[in-house]
Amino acid sequence: MVFRIELRRSIAPWAGLALAVVALGFLFLLSGPWWKVPASWTANTTTTALWLRFFLVFLWPIAVGAGAIQGMRDSRSGMVELLSTTSRPGWHRALRLAGAVGALSALGFVLVFGVGLAEVLGHGGFVSVSFLPVLFVGLLAIVAGSWVGLAVGRLLPHPLTAPALAVLTMAVSILVWASGALSGAYSRFGLLTPVFSEPRGMLTTTATSVDLGQTAWFAGLAATGFLLLAADSARARVLGLLPVVAAAAIALPVFPAFADGLMAADSVAARKLCDGPICVSRAHEDRLAALAGPGREALALLAKLPGAPTRIEERTAPSSVTDRPARDPGVVYLDFQVNDDLLTADASTLRAAVLSGAGLPGCVPPSYGDSSDLGARMIAAGYFTGELKQLPEYAGSWFRLESAPIEQAWAKFRALPADVQFARIVALRQVLLTCDGDPIDTLVPGALR
Known part of the structure; x- marks a missing residue:
């Protein structure tokens, strides 16, 4: 019941809709490289997922910014002191709010992939389950971004917080994309964002080391976002940073040492x-x-x-x-x-x-x-x-x-x-x-x- 209320009264539906509209607008209103060889987004379901990962350059800032807007709700409504006196633990309310925003944001991302799947089938493309790791990491990144946005919005309830956070996220995303796609300057730290360069072929996918490292990192980032959202003391906030620190310590050594290790042949399509x-x-x-x-x-x-x-x-x-x-x-x-x-x-x-x-x-x-x-x-x-x-x-x-x-x-x-x-x-x-x-x-x- 409370979860349904959060779905109605939060920004969650609008966040998911914004993600879907922006991604589909790019895909269908612009004749970009995603329609062309060597990696048409309708050629292979894994290639479709890789193009969605590329679009996270624009979609991830939306998820983070929307989360920040929602995170300021209690402060804007003047209910912080009132809610702090209730007997229900803070993590109960945080769980429902984070669940609603994260789930609807992820649903918008999945909806775009569903349209892509229909396009692949309609164009006689190749369909396999190889897209699952690529799509899963993208979904996890969307959820983690929205939860971090919720936490930042709650901790810094200023009118400029959401736009500043969204702009900062987009600037970092574009910098990571440009450093890899245009200059070829590879850094493992770039993989701490979900952004990938355009796919260079329909027979390729992300390497296993990239999938494992990013899964660990975004899981830790999501955990930190949730713990900071639910924290009701300075000590709890400091402890809430531990998951993201541990995730970085796990992920960075797992990531490939060189750019050549980022991609691998799709084990199904390239067989x-x-x-x-x-x-x-x-x-x-x-x-x-x-x-x-x-x-x-x-x-x-x-x-x-x-x-x-x-x-x-x-x-x-x-x-x-x-x-x-x-x-x-x-x-x-x-x-x-x-x-x-x-x-x-x-x-x-x-x-x-x-x-x-x-x-x-x-x-x-x-x-x-x-x-x-x-x-x-x-x-x-x-x-x-x-x-x-x-x-x-x-x-x-x-x-x-x-x-x-x-x-x-x-x-x-x-x-x-x-x-x-x-x-x-x-x-x-x-x-x-x-x-x-x-x-x-x-x-x-x-x-x-």
């Missing part, structure tokens, strides 16, 4: 399905049949090279369009996330993608659009197929404007004796393995000068 030497992720299993035929043909063509690759695998490790792709001399990696044209490519295009670079990726990040790198890999594919073909790659649309010098280099390469062509393809493969040298100069010296 490999194979047809002999051809493997794709479970999320892209419909591509296995399309890739099997041209993939085997390409491996047979590559087999005449020394140390030729013997497998084709989809790249499932966390990657980015701003990082150099990893390479393995025995494996041809295809990235369906970054090069989404591969998802609809025909047999000849898939074959060319496998043969590009004699089975090796470029030595520059995909977004750089380097003429020497992409051109050399195009010519290498043309060496095996007899045709210079545009590759289905991230920088492909840009490269069409720069194709004339590569076509000239291709003509010069084709005019070389067969044994010279073969030797230069072998040399190119070594250059792409070590990333030491100019790829197109290896095939046609001075081609782009």
